[in-house]
Amino acid sequence: MTSPATTRYTLDPAPDALALAQDLLNTTGVGTQPDLLADVPSATGWLAQVLPDEVQLSATDLEDLRAFRADLHDLITPGTSATSVRHTAAELVLGADGVVELRPGGGGAEYVISRVLAEVLAGQQGDTWRRLKACKNERCRVVFYDRSRNNSGVWHSLKTCGNPANLRAFRARNKEVSG
Numbered sequence: 568m569t570s571p572a573t574t575r576y577t578l579d580p581a582p583d584a585l586a587l588a589q590d591l592l593n594t595t596g597v598g599t600q601p602d603l604l605a606d607v608p609s610a611t612g613w614l615a616q617v618l619p620d621e622v623q624l625s626a627t628d629l630e631d632l633r634a635f636r637a638d639l640h641d642l643i644t645p646g647t648s649a650t651s652v653r654h655t656a657a658e659l660v661l662g663a664d665g666v667v668e669l670r671p672g673g674g675g676a677e678y679v680i681s682r683v684l685a686e687v688l689a690g691q692q693g694d695t696w697r698r699l700k701a702c703k704n705e706r707c708r709v710v711f712y713d714r715s716r717n718n719s720g721v722w723h724s725l726k727t728c729g730n731p732a733n734l735r736a737f738r739a740r741n742k743e744v745s746g
């Protein structure tokens with residue numbers, strides 16, 4: 568799949584198995600980038616790239632998807648938890664070859680959420696889920712896949728967010744704006 572929301576932050580997307588979850592999280596607008604789920608036309612444009620011809624969204628779906636995105640973002644941010652429990656449709660299918668497959672279900676937002684939760688489940692079972700992280704810079708929060716050997720990364724980019732000089736400049740600018 569393509570990851571338009573993630574690659575606009577000049578980031579390498581997560582492995583395929585977590586790419587949709589990451590891309591949904593990165594539809595959030597950071598800096599000058601717009602929120603790709605701000606309205607139905609832009610959300611439809613994003614979906615056409617990540618899940619072509621699979622699903623359509625109404626305005627209500629969009630609201631639901633944004634709420635889910637916020638919850639998922641909280642779940643990967645240390646010290647926060649989701650505001651609600653989520654239920655979505657999905658099927659367990661036993662194939663003729665004996666392989667069990669989790670098939671996402673539902674329509675609209677529920678379908679997208681079901682697809683993402685299937686990735687989260689696989690990521691939790693395969694222990695890759697904890698590598699998906701929100702950047703530690705509070706003004707950023709872009710979601711990156713930590714490829715460091717000991718899973719110790721905290722910045723989405725060392726250059727822009729992990730650089731102490733940049734952070735100081737950030738804070739100084741904030742102070743000027745707020746007071």
Ligand SMILES: [Zn+2]
Nearest residue numbers: 702707723728
């Ligand atoms: Zn960052």
